[in-house]
Amino acid sequence: MKVISFKNDILPLKDKLFRLALRITRNREEAEDIVQDTLMKIWSQRDNWSKIQNIETFSMTICRNRALDIQQKHERMVVSLDEETHDRPDNATPADEQMIQAQKFGAISKAISQLPEKQRTIIQLRDIEGKPYQEIADIIGISLQDVKVNLFRARQKLKSTIGAEQN
Amino acid sequence: MNYQYIEQLLERYWECQTTIEEEQILRSFFSQPDIPMHLMQYADLFAYEAKEKEESLGEEFDQRILAMIEEKKVVKAKEVKLSTRFAPFFKAAAVVAIALTIGNVAERTLQNNSANDATGSTTVADTYARRGEITAKIRVIDQNKSEAIAKADSVNNQAAGTNQSLVNEEIAETPAE
Numbered sequence: 001m002k003v004i005s006f007k008n009d010i011l012p013l014k015d016k017l018f019r020l021a022l023r024i025t026r027n028r029e030e031a032e033d034i035v036q037d038t039l040m041k042i043w044s045q046r047d048n049w050s051k052i053q054n055i056e057t058f059s060m061t062i063c064r065n066r067a068l069d070i071q072q073k074h075e076r077m078v079v080s081l082d083e084e085t086h087d088r089p090d091n092a093t094p095a096d097e098q099m100i101q102a103q104k105f106g107a108i109s110k111a112i113s114q115l116p117e118k119q120r121t122i123i124q125l126r127d128i129e130g131k132p133y134q135e136i137a138d139i140i141g142i143s144l145q146d147v148k149v150n151l152f153r154a155r156q157k158l159k160s161t162i163g164a165e166q167n
Numbered sequence: 168m169n170y171q172y173i174e175q176l177l178e179r180y181w182e183c184q185t186t187i188e189e190e191q192i193l194r195s196f197f198s199q200p201d202i203p204m205h206l207m208q209y210a211d212l213f214a215y216e217a218k219e220k221e222e223s224l225g226e227e228f229d230q231r232i233l234a235m236i237e238e239k240k241v242v243k244a245k246e247v248k249l250s251t252r253f254a255p256f257f258k259a260a261a262v263v264a265i266a267l268t269i270g271n272v273a274e275r276t277l278q279n280n281s282a283n284d285a286t287g288s289t290t291v292a293d294t295y296a297r298r299g300e301i302t303a304k305i306r307v308i309d310q311n312k313s314e315a316i317a318k319a320d321s322v323n324n325q326a327a328g329t330n331q332s333l334v335n336e337e338i339a340e341t342p343a344e
Contacts, residue, residue: 011232015223022222032224039232043239105215112215128219130187152183158212159181166208 004049010042013056016129017063023124024067024117034070038063060139064121071117111161118142119154126151170203177209 004010014035021031021038041062042055052058112123118140125136137147173196179185180193196202197213 006236007233011229014228014232018224019219019222032228035224035228036232036235040235043236105211105218108211108215124219127190128216130191132187148183155181155183162208162212 004052004055006043006046009055010039010059013059014039016056017059019128020060020063020121020124021067023120024064025070026113030070031067034063034066037066041066054135054138057135057138060125061141064139068117107161107165108158111158115154115157119150119157122147122150123154123158170206173206177206 017035017038018031021034022028025031025034038059042059049055112120115123121140122136125131125139126133131139133144133147137144140147142150173193176185176189176193180190185193194213194217197206197210198217202210
């Protein structure tokens with residue numbers, strides 16, 4: 001089996017991990033922190049690298065789980081703030097970066113950011129990273145069929161958004 | 168230009184029936200400048216996805232991560248400091264112990280060999296001496312045997328003589344019929 005090098009095999013995954021984290025959290029700083037945490041966690045498990053079948057899938061899974069944890073924490077904080085201030089925003093506030101992109105790509109960017117997390121992640125992994133269905137299923141921990149169903153729903157949503165824009 | 172193939176691919180794309188390669192063809196098609204009007208509405212989607220793939224972290228991030236890992240490496244080295252530091256001494260001690268053992272065994276073997284040699288020469292000398300003694304004893308026995316035979320002969324002769332005189336006396340004593 002090939003010996004895994006952190007510098008040559010794991011660190012170069014940083015951009016893919018960053019894009020995945022960014023797709024989930026929609027915040028650059030948080031996404032960067034998530035990638036850092038992910039890489040440190042992978043490093044701490046270096047004694048087990050030889051047992052890992054696909055280091056990229058493994059890294060993406062850790063990254064997604066970390067991003068979901070952060071998301072959940074934020075949601076809990078938003079709920080507690082709501083209870084205290086009763087000042088609830090209309091929608092989940094996208095970060096500044098997302099706002100800039102939203103201006104440029106308008107409806108597309110907004111439509112993707114409003115998809116449920118699973119659909120958003122699948123669009124990210126399939127349509128942006130170009131990953132096979134099986135790898136996406138492995139990263140998210142769902143069946144191949146579920147990947148296709150979620151991707152179908154996401155693409156249909158985007159198609160209807162484009163159609164609505166056109167009209 | 169006929170865009171039927173692209174239209175078909177696009178239809179299959181929405182139905183999630185395209186392969187990764189076919190989706191790549193769609194992306195390449197929509198990244199070019201000359202897109203027909205009726206397909207233009209989809210260009211933004213693929214352009215957005217292509218742009219999103221360019222999101223990346225800078226070189227600084229790499230340096231920071233590598234520095235953090237170096238730090239962890241140093242910490243780990245400190246954790247195993249004692250055993251690591253003494254390892255060469257243990258190795259040296261093991262080598263000395265092996266050398267001493269081998270030396271001891273070799274010395275004993277040599278001593279045993281020389282002792283055996285000495286015992287061997289004594290035994291040969293003894294054997295020669297004993298053989299001389301035995302030969303001398305055999306001679307004495309031979310001599311005794313000859314003397315014994317001579318004595319036995321003389322005793323026999325005397326006995327024969329006595330018998331004859333006794334017979335003669337009986338004849339003389341027997342009355343004549």
